[in-house]
Amino acid sequence: MSDSLPRITYSNIDADLSPIHAYLDKAIPEFEQESLSKSWKTPFATGPASSIVSPIDGAISLGEFPVSTAGNIKAAIAAAREGAKIWNRTSVEERLAFAGRWKTALAEAKYRLGIAALYEVGKSRVEAIGEAEEVLDMLDYYPSELKSNNGYRRPMNELVPNETALSVLRPYGVFAVVAPFNFPVALSVGPIVCALLAGNSVVYKPAPECPLSGLLIAETIKRAALPEGVFSIVLGGTEVGRLLTTDEGVDGIAFTGSHKTGMGIFRHIAKGPWVKPVLAEMGGKNPAYVTKNADLDRAAQGVVRSAFGLQGQKCSACSVVYVDNAVKDEFIERCKVLASKxxxxDPRCKETFIGPLYNSGTVDRFTEAVAQVKAEGKVHFGGTHVDGKPANYFFPALVELDGPCNLTKDELFMPFVVVRGVDGLEQGLKEGNNVSYGLSAGIYTEDNNELNVFLDHAEAGVLYANRASGATTGAWPGAQPFCGWKGTGVSGRGGLGPYYLPQFMREQSHTIMTN
Structure with missing residues (x-):
């Protein structure tokens, strides 16, 4: 039955999703009964096991999961190096065939993966299934890029008649993939499939609180029949990540997470005998701009959805809005009306848009931010605990501040958006660009000159204009490359776009004399 259900993307907000909800009404309790509270084992995690609970309710155990020891990590990397000897030399056709088999396995597991993310992260139904849907498009898009670029083999100029010259992109060897908690499926599958399509072997570490989705992903890869050692999974937290990313047997790293951790990886790599590739996405502080020429209904909808979807726990979540003073009060009122609805x-329920905050640290940061605004600005909506719910359920906060401060500059990762009144787009862009990050930004205007100013001057890699489904969120494979500028990223080329896959390879020229 699930094959006939409509697709969920992050943009089709007006689609009739009632068939999906009817399916999930049965599938969610079945998943809870069949897949939760189990004791898991995996070859490269033989350390002590512990229970991990869902942020939905501390009484819900995701299961008992072991931690990888230092010896396990060494063994996984050694296996990957052996597997790389085979996989590095496979043809493009063999890698594409694997991708086809993996897509089939992922499609069969789509709802299990989405529901796992729902329990692990506290995602709403639509967010969770949308994430699982996204990976299927990744398994279309990235292989199509490999194929359309002829496996990244390109003829070069021939300087003499009997010379043949080629540019060939070759794999590095072993890639470590370190995934975050907020998109445990998509931000795992994306770098894994690119590393494998490029001919690398992979050692993968899911977020410490998301081993369930990580192990389910590993099961789908096993069904897709890779050679021994080409893919391995290790489990654990900060120390496991450190041991994995600093091991000399790792040739490249794909990391999604905090700026602090990402920069720590770069600093370690810089001390080595040579620089290894590090593909990193390290957060964002994503502004939206609402001019006096905006459609305020569309702007309010886009900002509220982008700021509060997934509890604001997205790298691209809108966390500050620069609004022309001429329309600021009206804009705030419209946002308040939408937020109140x-x-x-509980994200297991179809009506839920906002689930729990992820952990106690997020709760502390949220309550501290609200307290700061009460002292320095104004809380227009929310910021309070939801009566009758566990301690990590809060109404989202819509606040206003008179000037820039830590709350308009630092990544917050919570359902908290700051409104700043400005005297025009130029002032807003000046302040919005004056941050360490540069992931996404959005504008609402019906004036083409203002739109062009935004497109020319916004310092971010992902720009949106007049998007009701999300002011700064909603990137999709093959549609919106997800490229971080400044402190968000490094390479200047982002995931989901045409330049991501080649970063898992290095160039080699072949010059051959024929006689």
């Missing part, structure tokens, strides 16, 4: 609750 959002259901905060």
């Amino acid at each position: 959002l259901v905060v609750g």
Whole structure:
């Protein structure tokens, strides 16, 4: 039955999703009964096991999961190096065939993967299934790029008649893939498939609180029949990540997470005998701009959805809005109306838009930020605990501040958006660009001159204009390359776009004299 259900993307907000909800009404309790509270084992994690609970409710155990020891990590990397000897030399056709088999396995597991993310992260139904849907498009898009670029083999100029010259992109060897908690499926599958399509072997570490989705992903790869050692999974937290990313047997790293951790990886790599590739996405502080020429209904909808979807726990979540003073008060009122209609609750329920905050640290940061605004600005909506719910359920906060501060500059990762009144787009862009990050930004205007100023001057890699489904969120494979500028990223080329896959390879020229 699930094959006939409509697709969820991050943009089709007006689609009739009632068939999906009817399916999930049965599938969610079945998943809870069949897949939760189990004791898991995996070859490269033989350390002590512990229970991990869902942020939805501390009484819900995701299962008992072991941790990888230092010896396990060494063994996984050694296996990957052996596997790389085979996989590095496979043809493009063999890699594409694997991608086809993996897509089939992922499609069969789509709802299990989405529901796992729902339990692990506290995602709403639509967010969770949308994430699982996204990976299927990744398994279309990236292989199509490899194929359309002829496996990244390109003829070069021939200087003499009996010379043949080629540019060939070759794999590095072993890639470590370190995934975050907020998109445990998509931000795992994306770098894994690119590393494998490029001919690398992979050692993968899911977020410490998301081993369930990580192990389910590993099961789908096993069904896709890779050679021994080409893919391995290790489990654990900060120390496991450190041991993996600093091991000399790793040739490249794909990391998604905090700026602090990402920069720590770069600093370690810089001390080595040579620089290894590090593909890093390290957060964002994503502004939206609402001019006096904006459609305020569209702007309010886009900002509220982008700021509060997934509890604001997205790298691209909108966390500050620069609004022309001429329309600021009206914009705030429209946002308040929309925010008041959002259901905060158990994400297993179809009505829920906002689920729980991820952990106690997020709760502390949220309450501290609200307290700061009460002292320095104004809380227009929310910021309070939801009565009758566990301690990590809060109404989202819509606040206003009179000037720039830590709350308009630092990544917050919570359902908290700051409104700043400005005297025009130029002032807003000046302040919005004056941050360490540069992931996404959005504008609402019906004036083409303002739109062009934004497109020319916004310092971010992902730009949106007049998007009701999300002011700064909603990137999709093959549609919106997800490229971080400044402190968000390094290479200047982002995931989901045409220049991501080649970063898992290095160039080699072949010059051959024929006689």
